[in-house]
Amino acid sequence: MEKRANFGSKLGIILAAAGSAVGLGNVWRFPTEVGANGGAAFILVYVMCVALLGLPLMVAEFIIGRHTHKNTADAYRQLAPGTPWVFQGYLGVFTSWFILCYYAVVAGWTLKYLVESALGEVTKITESTAYFEMFTSHPIVPLGYMFASVMACHLVIVRGVQGGIERSSKLLMPMLLFIMVVLVATSVTMPGAGSGVAFLLHPDFSKITSDVVLSAMGQAFFSLSIAMGCLCTYASYFTDDAKLVKTAASVAVIDTLVAIMSGFVIFPAVFSVTGVAPDAGPGLVFITLPKVFQAAFTGAPWLGAVFAFMFYLLLFLAALTSMVSIHEPPTAFLIEHFGITRHTATGIVTAVVIAVGTLCSLSFGPLRDVRPLFGLTFFDFFDFISAKIFLPVGGIIISLFTGWRLERTIISDQLTNHGTQPVPQFLVSTFIFIMKWVAPVAIALIFVYELR
Numbered sequence: 001m002e003k004r005a006n007f008g009s010k011l012g013i014i015l016a017a018a019g020s021a022v023g024l025g026n027v028w029r030f031p032t033e034v035g036a037n038g039g040a041a042f043i044l045v046y047v048m049c050v051a052l053l054g055l056p057l058m059v060a061e062f063i064i065g066r067h068t069h070k071n072t073a074d075a076y077r078q079l080a081p082g083t084p085w086v087f088q089g090y091l092g093v094f095t096s097w098f099i100l101c102y103y104a105v106v107a108g109w110t111l112k113y114l115v116e117s118a119l120g121e122v123t124k125i126t127e128s129t130a131y132f133e134m135f136t137s138h139p140i141v142p143l144g145y146m147f148a149s150v151m152a153c154h155l156v157i158v159r160g161v162q163g164g165i166e167r168s169s170k171l172l173m174p175m176l177l178f179i180m181v182v183l184v185a186t187s188v189t190m191p192g193a194g195s196g197v198a199f200l201l202h203p204d205f206s207k208i209t210s211d212v213v214l215s216a217m218g219q220a221f222f223s224l225s226i227a228m229g230c231l232c233t234y235a236s237y238f239t240d241d242a243k244l245v246k247t248a249a250s251v252a253v254i255d256t257l258v259a260i261m262s263g264f265v266i267f268p269a270v271f272s273v274t275g276v277a278p279d280a281g282p283g284l285v286f287i288t289l290p291k292v293f294q295a296a297f298t299g300a301p302w303l304g305a306v307f308a309f310m311f312y313l314l315l316f317l318a319a320l321t322s323m324v325s326i327h328e329p330p331t332a333f334l335i336e337h338f339g340i341t342r343h344t345a346t347g348i349v350t351a352v353v354i355a356v357g358t359l360c361s362l363s364f365g366p367l368r369d370v371r372p373l374f375g376l377t378f379f380d381f382f383d384f385i386s387a388k389i390f391l392p393v394g395g396i397i398i399s400l401f402t403g404w405r406l407e408r409t410i411i412s413d414q415l416t417n418h419g420t421q422p423v424p425q426f427l428v429s430t431f432i433f434i435m436k437w438v439a440p441v442a443i444a445l446i447f448v449y450e451l452r
């Protein structure tokens with residue numbers, strides 16, 4: 001049998017996992033949540049959720065993945081053969097598959113705006129709401145963009161773990177971080193940017209309600225790519241000398257920094273243009289920002305066009321590396337479970353994503369009124385079932401599994417790299433305690449809240 005693939009370096013591991021975490025969730029969803037939930041106070045709660053819950057859960061997935069060196073489904077089969085826990089492995093595979101189907105649609109939108117901004121068109125849009133709606137409801141054009149972004153992801157996956165995932169992350173992540181820094185610097189020095197910066201820096205604690213805490217927790221899980229099998233699958237390619245806690249901490253820090261930096265790109269720019277509300281909702285990056293790019297650089301429109309291009313490039317790269325990480329769990333599952341080649345497996349996953357993604361994309365146009373399941377459009381259904389149901393359910397199962405079922409020796413072995421890097425026992429105990437009680441209860445709360 002062929003030797004199983006693994007990542008080539010520790011940096012490659014961190015960048016690949018960070019590539020998964022940093023995505024539309026950071027640049028698109030996080031600023032929207034910050035805008036809707038009152039700025040700095042939300043950010044504080046968010047950081048706490050990342051540190052206290054997100055990080056331990058990420059470590060749990062790393063332990064399961066690296067201990068077994070198997071795809072998510074077979075990992076649980078190895079650890080708990082013949083028990084209902086095996087269900088979680090399959091859930092991971094399907095959650096990522098489902099997420100990819102609608103994530104690809106939004107990735108397609110970012111590609112469209114990237115292309116338009118490269119042509120200098122985004123800064124010429126006059127009616128940005130109508131423009132966005134006309135594009136997304138078109139029966140063919142958005143499909144082309146979705147197809148192109150899925151194919152970009154396909155080309156990475158088909159080249160395998162080191163040649164595809166690791167290489168692309170090592171190239172794209174530094175690019176992404178560089179663009180981010182340039183954009184932050186430009187945005188905070190715009191005239192009138194001060195109130196945007198203040199919005200992000202001065203917490204108003206009266207804004208913290210239980211709703212805000214729960215949204216912060218949900219956002220933290222989505223943003224860190226927790227509970228969808230991605231991290232577990234990536235960890236199955238980790239080398240034995242990679243330090244799991246350190247890797248998880250680096251990924252969490254990069255992810256949080258990128259999210260906060262996105263806030264610093266968007267809000268100072270938004271505030272510097274009067275008449276644009278910070279809580280403009282999910283349309284923020286597609287509807288509000290084109291207006292901002294135009295208005296903020298009236299003296300030098302070409303600068304607005306460059307800023308727009310860099311922003312959408314950032315968004316697309318972020319989306320692409322995340323798509324790659326969502327494509328890999330089902331691909332690895334098909335390869336290892338059915339003994340087929342990577343080529344065939346990648347092709348099957350891509351074909352299904354394009355087929356279902358087409359339905360999701362058309363739900364903004366011709367299929368708007370087709371709501372076969374729960375009265376939701378295809379797009380909303382796949383979003384709902386994966387992000388709102390499978391994800392929290394998966395999170396609860398993973399933490400319960402790690403806390404109650406996984407042997408302490410496995411946990412301790414993985415955290416200490418087989419005793420070569422000592423970790424104090426009380427930290428191992430705290431970790432297990434969080435997995436047993438804190439994480440499942442916290443996630444159960446989000447779950448109930450989301451379903452209200």
Ligand code: PHE
Pocket residue numbers: 020021022023024025026096099222223224225228230322323325326
């Ligand atoms: N974490 C990614 C983001 O912030 C989204 C993602 C979801 C990635 C699921 C992998 C799996 O956009």
